[in-house]
Amino acid sequence: MSPLEGRRIWFVGIGGAGLSGYALLARAWGAEVGGWDRVETPYLGQLDGARIELAPEPIVPEGWEEVVVSTAYRDQVAGKSRAELLAELVSLQRSIVVAGAHGKTTTAAMIAYCLDRLGEDPGFLLGGDVPQLGGNARAGQGWLVVEGDESDRTIAALRPEIAVVTNVDLDHHTEFASYAEVDSLFEAWLAHVPKNVRGDELEPVDFELAIPGEHNRRNAAAALGAVELAGHPRAEAARVLREFRGAARRLQPRGEVGGVQVTDSYAHHPQEVAADIAAVRDGGRILVLFQPHLYSRTRHLAHEFGTALAAADVVAVTDVYRAREQPHEGVTGKLVVDALAETRAGMEVGWTPEVEDGARFLSTRARPGDHVLTLGAGDVDRGAALILEALA
Numbered sequence: 001m002s003p004l005e006g007r008r009i010w011f012v013g014i015g016g017a018g019l020s021g022y023a024l025l026a027r028a029w030g031a032e033v034g035g036w037d038r039v040e041t042p043y044l045g046q047l048d049g050a051r052i053e054l055a056p057e058p059i060v061p062e063g064w065e066e067v068v069v070s071t072a073y074r075d076q077v078a079g080k081s082r083a084e085l086l087a088e089l090v091s092l093q094r095s096i097v098v099a100g101a102h103g104k105t106t107t108a109a110m111i112a113y114c115l116d117r118l119g120e121d122p123g124f125l126l127g128g129d130v131p132q133l134g135g136n137a138r139a140g141q142g143w144l145v146v147e148g149d150e151s152d153r154t155i156a157a158l159r160p161e162i163a164v165v166t167n168v169d170l171d172h173h174t175e176f177a178s179y180a181e182v183d184s185l186f187e188a189w190l191a192h193v194p195k196n197v198r199g200d201e202l203e204p205v206d207f208e209l210a211i212p213g214e215h216n217r218r219n220a221a222a223a224l225g226a227v228e229l230a231g232h233p234r235a236e237a238a239r240v241l242r243e244f245r246g247a248a249r250r251l252q253p254r255g256e257v258g259g260v261q262v263t264d265s266y267a268h269h270p271q272e273v274a275a276d277i278a279a280v281r282d283g284g285r286i287l288v289l290f291q292p293h294l295y296s297r298t299r300h301l302a303h304e305f306g307t308a309l310a311a312a313d314v315v316a317v318t319d320v321y322r323a324r325e326q327p328h329e330g331v332t333g334k335l336v337v338d339a340l341a342e343t344r345a346g347m348e349v350g351w352t353p354e355v356e357d358g359a360r361f362l363s364t365r366a367r368p369g370d371h372v373l374t375l376g377a378g379d380v381d382r383g384a385a386l387i388l389e390a391l392a
Helices: 017-028 042-047 082-091 104-117 179-190 214-229 234-241 270-280 295-309 334-343 355-363 382-391
Strands: 008-012 032-037 051-054 066-069 095-099 123-130 135-138 144-147 162-165 195-198 252-257 260-265 286-290 314-317 348-351 371-375
Touching: 008 017, 017 032, 017 042, 017 082, 017 123, 017 135, 032 042, 042 135, 066 082, 082 095, 082 144, 095 104, 095 214, 104 123, 104 144, 104 162, 104 214, 104 234, 162 179, 162 214, 195 214, 214 234, 214 270, 252 382, 260 270, 260 382, 270 286, 270 295, 270 371, 286 295, 286 355, 295 334, 314 334, 314 355, 334 348, 348 355, 355 382, 371 382
Parallel strands: 008 032, 008 066, 032 051, 095 144, 095 162, 123 144, 162 195, 260 371, 286 314, 286 371, 314 348
Antiparallel strands: 123 135, 252 260
């Protein structure tokens, strides 16, 4: 009998990368699934045949005994948290959970890719699409590779066989008061897991990858450690990992027009921004369209963002992508612009509140040999297409 046979689960926010994957896995394990979201998303394509309701406000039809609610709607709808369901899914299969401040999606994708290419049939729940694996989620008979989340401390409820912590940083300022508090959460979690890998204790791999950046060589070191703990020789895993070409929105090439390359990335923390700029630096100019993500992060890290962005040559900054937060008085993307101006006086910087404004600002300044980066965890990825269109 399938482990979830006979269950009827309704997902509020089913169109997101996270809950859509949970629904896919739950259905593969025998549950009937359905759900609501505001709009059609690409992730819903993997749930063909499921009942999907699209409407401006959450809908929960009668007759669904279990309701799983996305974090974004937890204040609007009663039900089980996504973390509660994820903890159950992790308990039902031999699991590897990847956590950490930076590199979770890429590291988890690397692990799933290695296991897949080494002949296993892994399941996976990832925070972004991986073209080489056919998406962001899959049910499989082998290991289940899961991306965990410390932002709301829910990682503490997961009990995998193998845990990976890529690194520790203070990124979620509404939840944690200090770096030490984040580190303590991870340490307490690892104490409950039989096998673990600490990525920040490893040296970057010493071989060339198909994706750029020292940060990705560090991600690769953590991934190899996990695959080795899962029972595969390190040399074999390293051989296949060389062919891994990355996850969507993680330094994803979007096109080239007139000698100008355009690349999109999910980077939304100063360390990630700095790492991505360094990864694409090849002698030409780097132009960045940056969209701050969350008011709390922008308020606390504006100066650090200014320092990271100063490594580029031309920068446009949009207003804050609010995501799950309400606006904070006095907090806008202009804080990052001002910090950047203080860090590097005379640098060409544009305060461009809308993504469209930023795309126009950079497209009129780009010239052959330049590399344009669109950076942020919101909808700044729209800017890549706008820039390419303007350059054509």
